[in-house]
Amino acid sequence: MLTERGRQGALKQRGSRRVLGRGVVAWLALGALGVSACDQKPSGGAAPAPSASASAQGLEAWLADESAPLTEDVYRRFILALTTCQVNERGIDPRCQAYRDLKQARGRTTNPADLVAMNEVLSKELIGHEHAAVRWQATQLLKAVYGLKPDTEKLVLEAARKEKEPSVLIALTRVVGAKHQERPEVKDLLMKLSEHESEHVRQEAMSWFLTAFGTGVEGTFERVLDRVENDPSINVRRFLCGRLYGSEDERAIPVFEKYLNQPEVDIKLFEGCWQGVINAWTGFPKPKKPSQAAYELTLKVLERKPRTRTSPPWTSFRNLRAAKLDYPERDDAGQAWVQAVKPWYKPERLLKALESIALDREAYWMTRTAALDVLRDLGASEARFQALAKAYEKPEKDDLHVQRKIQEILRRVNEPPGAHTQPRFAPRPPPSVMLPE
Template sequence: MSLFKGLAGWSAISVSLLMLGCNESKSTGAAPSASASASPLTGAQAWLADETKPLTPEVYEELVLGLAKCQLNERGIDPRCEAYRDLKKARSRNTSLKDIAGLNATVGKKLIKNENPAVRWQAAQLLKSVFGSTPAVQELVLKAAETEKEPAVLISLVRVVGSQHRDNPKIKELLLKLADHESEHVRQEAMSWFLTPFGKGVEGTFDKVLEHVDNDKSMNVRRFLCGRLYGSEDERAIPVFEKYLNGKDTDPKLYEGCWQGVISAWTGFPKPESPSKQAYELTMKVLEKKPRTRTSPPWTSFRNLRAAKTDFPERDKASQAWLEKVKPWYKQDRLLKALDSIVLDKEAYWMTRTAALDVMRDLGVEQKKFEALEKKYAKAEKDDVHVKRKIEEILRRINVPVEDPRRHFVGRPGGPPSVKHLGTPPGERSQASDPHGPRPANPHARPSPRQP
């Protein structure tokens, strides 16, 4: 009996719910279709949907303001942000470089004091110019920097005016102040301008750098600065290299940075205008020093030794000029002998040995030398296998016919290049194929008006 009452109760509830659904259906009508409910596109979104229209100041400003939704850190805006991708897409569409440059200046000046840091960061980016900043832009940036607290925005502002610190005392003062900023990224950026041709001979700036190479609280900053210490070709860099590369207790990070710096002081990409004989001698001393270890010599920065050739195309005037300057003291045979010794030294880190092989190949070492090295590694075990594979790879590339574009490809061991790598110019490496890792972006490179 109780079961019957329970079933009757559930039936009554079901009927009630069904009637309620019918009544709602009658009162509200059918649900609108997706197309009917979608709002028409307006503003920047409408512009993005129509690929025929050129960029306008109004749309450009709206796209930049949209970056307020994006995350910002000391390296910049997260490139995965949809608003950032929209901006990047917009800048590459139906608008001339001249017009883009004009829009950059207009929108950048208007939004440089916006309340959102991501928008301010982008506004500063827009003020960068391939022709350098104008006095008006310099004043605008200096004023914005007075109150700016966000490290990423400060870095972006510095990149607008950093190259003018020799001619504008206010900019020099700003950089010296930011050299002591609490953010290591800001300190790094500010002092990096002192270590460029723009900083050559500017009083007081190199002293600030030396202070931080020795005493900065961040080892990353110390390594960074020592790696670029000869950028303004100040000879006071050489004793610093000697101090840390000859020191027994030098931190491995700092040692690595100074190793990069000492090589760059006499060769590399680009080559220095005033190559240092002392830096060359110190480089050779590090390469020849025994016993070798996992960290000495560091495998990093070996790529710069690939520039130390003694034969260049006639059209390469810069390299020809460099060669004339180093001829009295640079001995390529000595360098190749040291590299050969490293390859055969089982105590040296395997990545150092493979890096040495890359340099030997690029400096034109003959096939028979690599064949002799291959025999030395015939019974390779453990990490030595990587060295053996590198030798085999080099020999395989040597034997590819010259007319085959893969002849010039240098990639990771263990297989032929993919199709996308065949477009890499002869003698160069794509970023993905370089076994030493991608090269860092150059903040001092001339900006492209189309870059966000």
């Protein structure tokens, strides 16, 4: 027998099938909660707000009645209750009870078209609210409105010119950032924000220059190059170098060469450029114009000795797993990449470099195990792993981690088909998100 919660869930599933034709609208509507803010840990700030937010707005009875519909008035009251919440550079503190109440309210079965209509009304009404948390949520609602209408763009630009809170500025930038190639006003906003006092705002603004939306936009790549060299925050420099080939501008390659060949360079910047050079020729997703120069530089770093705890960095090795040639015919992007790299990509050279790292006891153990994972995913033979296992018959200290990884790979090789499924690797994050490596 279904519980009431289960019955509501089943109804929700059936309802979702009825509106399948409006799937895009539904997906955009659900984005209004700003998932990126609640999925990441807060970077400090105040403790969670009191849990009396619902009662303060008189919404306790509504939450208790699971059959009550989400109306515009109720929706507005839940958003206004966010005045009890604190914000940080990622958005609203996800521990705030009022934010949790809003998520619960939005979990009710609601016609997606109605939800989009309410998002549009409330976003425009509340984007100028005095409290930053309410303005931030209003901006999330704007992101969930299907399409960017001229009046919406104007509203966002006006709000951004007045906004002082970094998290709200970042959210506003995400509404219009993709338009900077065709809209000079948006480009001007991003260029201005690239000099903002907040490193998070600068990072967000320039991230749009390093996407397909930024290809060929005058002055934007030059701004990024300057900031890779001179930004006061090493975190911003690392972030930008990690995405420097995002607009597939070949001027990124000399930057990679400069920092990856320097004997003394900040490790964060080195790791960022290491990520960038790999992503310039392979990775998730594949670059449309893979760079042979980036490939050669990647192999140079992998083959370079002596190896140390930090060189080559174990970070971003996972993106090398994409450098395989056996993509199925239905994978158009994979097939296009294979054709583009075929004249110069030598898989055996990459395998030998990875094998050399796995055997090098001067290399950091996490780098060695990362190399083993890539060897496995690129189809290295069982005999190759057997030879590696023999080399680690007498492990010392951190060698134990490497030995266990080799044993794990060999064990899975011998499992029956279907007994183990290799993990699927997520696509590269949105340009505005810098994940810890």
